[in-house]
Amino acid sequence: MKRTQLMQEFKEQFNYEAERVFFSPGRINLIGEHTDYNGGKVFPCAITMGTYGVVKKRKDNEIHAVSGNFLNIGKITFNMADLSFKKEDNWTNYLKGMIKYIQEKVGALPHGFDVYIYGTIPNGASLSSSASLELLTGIIVKEIYDLNISQLELVKLGMRTENEFLGLNSGILDQFAVGMAKKGHAMLLDTNTLVYEQVPVDLPNHKIIIMNSMTRRELVDSEYNIRRQQCDLALKQLQKVTDVKSLGELSIETFEKYKHIIEDDVLMRRARHAVYENERTERAAEVLKAGDLDQFGKYMNASHISLDEDYEVTIKGTDFLARTAWEQAGVVGARMTGGGFGGCCIAIVLNEEVDKFIDKMKGKYKDEIGHDAEFYIAETAKGAGEWETYE
Ligand code: GAF
Numbered sequence: 001m002k003r004t005q006l007m008q009e010f011k012e013q014f015n016y017e018a019e020r021v022f023f024s025p026g027r028i029n030l031i032g033e034h035t036d037y038n039g040g041k042v043f044p045c046a047i048t049m050g051t052y053g054v055v056k057k058r059k060d061n062e063i064h065a066v067s068g069n070f071l072n073i074g075k076i077t078f079n080m081a082d083l084s085f086k087k088e089d090n091w092t093n094y095l096k097g098m099i100k101y102i103q104e105k106v107g108a109l110p111h112g113f114d115v116y117i118y119g120t121i122p123n124g125a126s127l128s129s130s131a132s133l134e135l136l137t138g139i140i141v142k143e144i145y146d147l148n149i150s151q152l153e154l155v156k157l158g159m160r161t162e163n164e165f166l167g168l169n170s171g172i173l174d175q176f177a178v179g180m181a182k183k184g185h186a187m188l189l190d191t192n193t194l195v196y197e198q199v200p201v202d203l204p205n206h207k208i209i210i211m212n213s214m215t216r217r218e219l220v221d222s223e224y225n226i227r228r229q230q231c232d233l234a235l236k237q238l239q240k241v242t243d244v245k246s247l248g249e250l251s252i253e254t255f256e257k258y259k260h261i262i263e264d265d266v267l268m269r270r271a272r273h274a275v276y277e278n279e280r281t282e283r284a285a286e287v288l289k290a291g292d293l294d295q296f297g298k299y300m301n302a303s304h305i306s307l308d309e310d311y312e313v314t315i316k317g318t319d320f321l322a323r324t325a326w327e328q329a330g331v332v333g334a335r336m337t338g339g340g341f342g343g344c345c346i347a348i349v350l351n352e353e354v355d356k357f358i359d360k361m362k363g364k365y366k367d368e369i370g371h372d373a374e375f376y377i378a379e380t381a382k383g384a385g386e387w388e389t390y391e
Pocket of ligand 1 (some may be wrong): 037340
């Protein structure tokens with residue numbers, strides 16, 4: 001995306017020149033799914049698909065926002081004195097939540113702003129378009145008011161927006177990846193302590209392919225919240241015999257010893273996923289650091305199977321994409337990525353096989369599922385910031 005083009009689009013909407021341009025990436029999670037609200041490890045990287053924000057300060061207390069992706073909705077206006085959730089304010093509720101919580105932290109902001117937003121992350125594709133918009137808002141507000149607030153604080157306020165303002169009880173994975181990423185790296189993050197390590201993902205002979213099932217199940221948020229409750233219930237039962245505070249603290253060995261305590265089979269399987277996925281993520285990061293990509297791929301595949309069979313967050317389309325990818329030449333590993341219930345899978349594919357892989361996968365998916373899937377080559381990005389620092 002060109003800065004000049006974004007500035008022009010702002011001008012068409014507001015009839016004057018913009019002042020600054022910001023960018024916030026999306027993310028893929030290489031492994032470590034549904035572990036973040038269980039105090040476990042995740043291993044995401046930010047990607048160059050993301051959300052742009054073009055901004056000019058206003059003299060009054062209003063925010064005027066237009067999205068290039070929803071031009072049919074038009075300009076949405078609200079006052080910073082009333083930052084309550086309103087359904088009719090649509091996508092700008094993400095802005096409202098962030099601004100509300102930032103104000104709670106630093107005090108009332110002196111004036112509003114005009115903003116033109118444009119996103120390149122497909123909606124509902126489990127590539128964190130929401131966290132991208134939250135962190136974009138955070139970075140805009142921080143920069144234009146010159147606030148003394150750290151990137152990590154913005155990450156936490158992004159998660160708060162998701163949890164308290166929008167009602168999705170998500171963990172910190174998405175906001176952390178979008179806010180703290182380093183180009184060329186994936187982050188091994190301990191969601192319990194927020195200690196993290198940037199691990200280089202130099203894959204000179206391979207590409208990471210994002211495979212979008214172009215399907216999203218209804219009631220995704222409620223299904224997600226149910227998974228979280230199930231993990232909490234399983235944990236409570238395990239706490240009768242262990243003193244762990246989260247499933248992420250349990251080793252596989254301890255879990256296997258005590259899993260019979262969990263009375264309900266569904267709860268046992270949810271907890272089993274969280275415990276095994278956590279260890280798998282740690283091991284996967286280790287083998288990647290050691291250069292053993294084949295073993296990394298095996299962990300990816302095992303992660304997908306666990307998300308399908310124990311956690312039950314795949315759908316026909318994502319399951320088909322991952323399992324069909326495993327059978328193709330040059331594929332190191334493949335799995336669903338993100339919250340699930342539709343959205344995307346990722347596959348690591350040998351450079352020279354990429355074109356053939358995408359061609360074959362497209363045909364097979366259409367034949368089996370009945371509509372097209374989309375494929376993108378992932379490129380890593382750094383966390384949200386002023387656009388100049390990306391060019
Ligand atoms: C969604 C959530 F927002 C994350 O916090 C995480 O739980 C993920 O699903 C599953 O790993 O993206």
